[in-house]
Amino acid sequence: MQLGVLKALFTDKLTKLYRLSEAENIFYMVLYYLEKKSKTAVLLGQETMLGDTYVTLLQSLMDGKPVQYVLNEAPFYGLDLFVDETVLIPRPETEQLVHWILEDHPNFQGSVVDIGTGSGCIPLVLKKHWPNAQVSGCDISTEALKVAQRNSKEQNLDVIFFQKNILTEELEPYDIIVSNPPYIAHSEKDDMHENVLEYEPHIALFVDDTDPLLFYKTIILLAHQQKSTCYFETSEYYRPELDNWLKEHNFSFVWQLDFQDKDRLLKVTFD
Structure with a gap:
């Protein structure tokens, strides 16, 4: 899956709780935490696997848990x-x-x-x-x-x-x-x-x-x-x-x- 597609999935879910800019920032925090990749990787269209960790983190975020507590960082x-x-x-x-x-x-x-x-x-x-x-x-x-x-x-x-x-x-x-x-x-x-x-x-x-x-x-x-x-x-x-x-x-x-x-x-x- 392209990171741009993953970003769209993340932000679509999170904009129910956050402004778009906040949802995007949360996605980039998760991306760096899991894969040590930055915004540039998304712009370059790099690929990633949508693993269970992404799904688990997204569910916690959708429940309203702050990203800092989700990542413990x-x-x-x-x-x-x-x-x-x-x-x-x-x-x-x-x-x-x-x-x-x-x-x-x-x-x-x-x-x-x-x-x-x-x-x-x-x-x-x-x-x-x-x-x-x-x-x-x-x-x-x-x-x-x-x-x-x-x-x-x-x-x-x-x-x-x-x-x-x-x-x-x-x-x-x-x-x-x-x-x-x-x-x-x-x-x-x-x-x-x-x-x-x-x-x-x-x-x-x-x-x-x-x-x-x-x-x-x-x-x-x-x-x-x-x-x-x-x-x-x-x-x-x-x-x-x-x-x-x-x-x-x-x-x-x-x-x-x-x-x-x-x-x-x-x-x-x-x-």
Whole structure:
């Protein structure tokens, strides 16, 4: 079967769930994963066998399972990381947050921790670019920590991962604190894509409606005691409330727009 025909079959099925451009990108991810072939192979009209693996993967994708979980692989800032349903899928916005941190601190050799590390994507990239830094990541989930430790081993990057409930436990001092904590209120579930609700870990997504800024406030107050620099990913809808709270405490802060021109990235510093 020509790869172009296979692509047409794939995208025809997947456009019931995704936009055409997304369906095509998913096909190319599957093609590279299974055969290490790129878009060029399709354009050249190369042949392939429609084996059972293609059929099985397509069925999982048609069920709405994200392609990163189907392939157990997600690219992130130059790393190919293992992911499963115990961790969030790394997003481009998080890559942008990492880029901001690296730009702010070239040749950093201090200490940094990622709170709510999930797959370990943030500290692993930081360690790759800061080989002489002390890089750590913590999470409340033992299953997530297994994934992070697996990625650390497979990427040959020496990152310290440990279990921590940041809401109830103390944290040793770090020069930089990074976090993409849960910030989606349970009341917002109806607005979310079905495959996110069905497959991604709710413990990493949702926070109580009564105080959706709980993690940010807790981490920022902790960082203030330690005089740590903080970097966060958040929701653009929380900017007004976060601005007011930060101003009330006389904390210095800067917002950066994400790729969609939304106020999603936040840096907080202390004099």
